[in-house]
Amino acid sequence: MAASTRTPAPQPIIIAVEPFGGSIRNHSPLLPLVYWDDAAVTRGDGVFETLLIRNGKACQLEQHLERFQRSAARLDLPVPKAEDWRKATSMAVEQWAEKTEADAKCVWTYTRGRPTANPNEPHPSAWLTINPLDAEMLRQREEGIKVLTAPRGYSVETIDEDLPWLQVGAKTLNYAANMSALRWAKRRGFDDVIFTEGDRVLEGATSTVLAVRGNKLRTPAGSGILAGTTQAALFAKAEQEGWNCRAKEMDLEYLCEKADSVWLLSSVRMAARVRRINEKKLPKPDNEATIQQLVASSLG
């Protein structure tokens, strides 16, 4: 059988990171890692980042580190130490490279830890994992995606006072809603969701919206949108190459009628071209490969 001649996917790599000067060490993926009372498990109380591992390095590491630290600060967690995460990532990437040259997905996780172990001050649980890329995700990257739009269903009020529980700008482990929206789209034969608020385009379930029109690159701006590291990298690179890049409010008509092409940007899937939004087919643009190469090259 052909299948049996294929190389099995490498085992995940897990590296535990002790937050306060402890060790950085491998943990077996075959053993449980997290305790019953960890705030990640009981409350989804923690933050994460997902990085692409490519050509033997972690893409946009410093940008992810910056958002990781910002997310932790938004949740009143001790700020994760940059040198620890650089070191753990470098250890993991090196181990991955010994197994395969394939791209991979690296996830950093940092939680409020175990209240029964340390009731008075958070002692975060922290680790990273490296995993092979998902075949379905690679297909989406290559062939493009069909997307349903859907109202987010709630709107964030504009209030003068900062309400920390809204966790604005933090990438938290409270991600079940995003996964639920993806399942909802899949049940209807689509690959992904673009959330809207009235006419306003917000973001994908796990991605940033990009619209290309002539030499213009546009991404939606405003509240309810998490700043994307891939979009930031793309804009920085594209500006240098003469593209006109802006974040501004965007409506659905712009995506469906005005843009030459629409993309969902994320760290690991990179740029997935939107081939259809709801009932509307979006034709393949002349510069599809150019955009894909621009995104890939922007990741270094």
Next chain:
Amino acid sequence: MAASTRTPAPQPIIIAVEPFGGSIRNHSPLLPLVYWDDAAVTRGDGVFETLLIRNGKACQLEQHLERFQRSAARLDLPVPKAEDWRKATSMAVEQWAEKTEADAKCVWTYTRGRPTANPNEPHPSAWLTINPLDAEMLRQREEGIKVLTAPRGYSVETIDEDLPWLQVGAKTLNYAANMSALRWAKRRGFDDVIFTEGDRVLEGATSTVLAVRGNKLRTPAGSGILAGTTQAALFAKAEQEGWNCRAKEMDLEYLCEKADSVWLLSSVRMAARVRRINEKKLPKPDNEATIQQLVASSLG
């Protein structure tokens, strides 16, 4: 030293529940339980219930079971089997009773499980824990609480279509926002939060609001409020004893100016009387003990 003569708190009990006809068994609280890829850890993707263990039994078990099953269904999880949870709870309560007669807190957790172990269909991870009651929580139950009101900060839109990602009516592990609001209140010298939407009173961070006025018991109704099992038990019992019980929209003025007393109801803390809302002191009512006994007796 006095402290050393006190009995140490009993170790937690953990009972793992295999969802599809596997075993129901103890797990050591000293060992990690959850894998790195469990959806509870990576997404906060699961549901939970918190039950009071009292006089050798789990209070309102069937009501919690009903909400637990409803929550799981809202998240497209296989519905947890009632007989498994009754059995596991009974095992745990029996073990707890061998250690102490003290009240305890039992938490049921049910997650989407490990995608790498079973990518195509959710195979939930499931367990319960029993823990001693927190001293601070007991103090709040006895002495009452000071509460800040705060806008929830977002409003759920009324949309015809059902949006499953809003997880309306489900008690999910995406609970970090509630914990953040409690920390926010504590930093300001308060014990808890009552969320509002404009003038509307919604709910506590982890509790249901109750207002008592004459022989009327009132709880806020409308969107954005999770149905409370303790409030339901109280209303059922109180109706029998001649109280007039209703869920209806409630504004802050009703709490601060009209009610004789205001309470936050939850499974384990039971009824905590609100002694202060923001700058407004709420005087002790004549029937404080009556209300407390009514709540306690409604729990069976």
